[in-house]
Amino acid sequence: MPFELTILGSSSALPTSDRYPTAQVLNVLGRFFLIDCGEGTQIQIRRNKIGFSKIKHIFISHLHGDHYFGLIGLISTLNLLGLKNDIHIYSPSELINLIQPQLDFIKGEMQFKLIFHPLNFKKPQQIYTDKKIEVFSFPVKHSIPTCGFLFKEIGKQPNIKKELIQEFDIPIAKIKEIKAGADFVTTEGKIISNTILTTPPPIPRSYAFCTDTAFHKPTAEFIKNVDLLYHEATFTEEMKDWAKKTRHSTAADAAKMAKLANTKKLIIGHFSARYKNVAPLIEEAKAIFEETVAAVDGKTYKVKSRPAEKAVN
Structure with missing residues (x-):
């Protein structure tokens, strides 16, 4: 059964010709979760052949535009497609005020409800659960209130x-x-x-999303032993002073987090537009944590069931 992450966008605030702003879709056993929704997300959803009707839960980490500017366009498209399933949005409480004026123009036509769930920026909280998966938010360290997200498969019986x-x-x-x-x-x-x-069941799989954030040691304990970690790596160490000032991470920071959290595999992303080639970021991260790959728009990363040792391709 699938547990796979598709990267829709891996750029930071400035998109590039081959990298969209942050957005990704996690498919857990046929449940599709949209994580962040930068500008152009709906184009990437279609390009990657992900059914719009499958997206019923949207997670917005924080209110910098490159993480939510694609939301109103996506909502409008879902409305044009005649979607009737309610959409749950997990986000900072202020999001509704930001998009309400635009929603007012289409609200009368919408056949589905938008149900907002405010995030807690002071402590971790469970924000969604069903029989197969549970989702947690947890505070990270950025210039404005921001949450990461942890997705955990619920263990099966023997x-x-x-x-x-x-x-x-x-x-x-x-x-x-x-x-x-x-x-x-x-x-x-x-x-x-x-x-x-x-016979013992497969070990439950897990995925953690950490962006935008500076290196934040408490995060490691909360996401301990996660199978797959996406952590921002906006800059190389040459820009560490600027990273610290803007509360972003370097590739080395991301690798240190993966190592501290005993992660199985690390995906780095949220790359600054200054890096046309992300090889220096990968090299920097792999020097600390070997199991590192760069996020690539349109690529899917699978987490396999692991009754034994191996889990991630």
């Missing part, structure tokens, strides 16, 4: 070995208990250990 159901004549009514961790007692009184009866 699988019972079918051949043992017949061998030990296990009643159907007992299967649920065994999957929940119980041992089984045969009619002769023999105890069959749960570990014999079941």
Whole structure:
């Protein structure tokens, strides 16, 4: 079952001819989550053949324009397409005031509701959950209130070995208990250990989105052991003073975060337009954290189920 991230935009505030502003779609078991919505996001959604009707949850990290200027255009397009499913938007509370004047022009025609969920910039909070996934926001360190997002697959129950159901004549009514961790007692009184009866489920997968932010040590603890981390790397270390002043990260900062958080794989992005070639950023990050790749607009990064060691391609 899919757990995959598609990069729609990897540029910072100034887009380039081959990099759109920040936006990405995470597909978790057929649930599609749009993370940030920079200008041109809807074009990238169509270009990457992602169905508009699949997007029901939108997460906006903060209110710098390159992270939400594409939202009103996307909403308008969803309306033109006749979408009827409600859209949940997780964002700073001020967002509604910023886009309300534009919404007023189309609100009477809309067949779906926009449901806003304000973010908490003081502490982590669970902002969404269902049977398959839970989503958390957590404060990061930027020039205005900003949140990162952590997506965690909810663990499955162990699988019972079918051949043992017949061998030990296990009643159907007992299967649920065994999957929940119980041992089984045969009619002769023999105890069959749960570990014999079941195989462990795949390890739950996870993804963390961290931008915009300076290096922020508390983040590492909250996203500890995450499978896939997207962390901004706006500048190289040559620009570290400017990065500090603007509360952005260097590629080295992103790599240090990945290492500190024991991340399996790091994607760096939010590149300054000054870097036509991101090779220096990759080189800087890989010197600290080898499992680093550069975000590429239109590329999809998959996190595999991992009953054993490996998870990310």
